[in-house]
Amino acid sequence: QKEVEQNSGPLSVPEGAIASLNCTYSDRVSQSFFWYRQYSGKSPELIMSIYSNGDKEDGRFTAQLNKASQYVSLLIRDSQPSDSATYLCAPYYNQGGKLIFGQGTELSVKP
């Protein structure tokens, strides 16, 4: 089993729709979870972090965490073409003290 798995893309949504990005992880003791956005050819940038079960909202972005199911998701409301990028899920693994990045989900928002 891969340590971090993200739903395979590319994911295409129309402008204004909700984009849902999913991630499962294998480490049961992970406490911190991060979503990074990476535009094509550029470096990643942090958009959300979440530490507790439930939802965390920041503008149009909502991160959802379910530790029992080892599942974290990112919802993007009112998707814009500028949201078109690859989204990387990265749980923090206490053993080794490092982030483990998923392979990313490419999102395309069509005008």
Next chain:
Amino acid sequence: DGGITQSPKYLFRKEGQNVTLSCEQNLNHDAMYWYRQDPGQGLRLIYYSQIVNDFQKGDIAEGYSVSREKKESFPLTVTSAQKNPTAFYLCASTPGDSAADTQYFGPGTRLTVL
């Protein structure tokens, strides 16, 4: 203007050559990291350093070497022992010594083996 700089942006290596990728930060961050990204894949940790004159291997350290002689600098050498070095290399730093802090990335170096 604070940030992380990486140079060069593009680098071409011939078979059997060692090359060094530069990473400099003026954020006064404690920890620095090197990642490798292959097409369609996530980032994989090569090396990291939490303090000057100390560094740790990541998941794919073979064929790479680093040094941390100054807090602001963390160069990565890709040696001839690395058989498939063509990739996008990203340097990052965190304010504290934990990878769970927000990671700030440099613009990356794209290395191609000729």
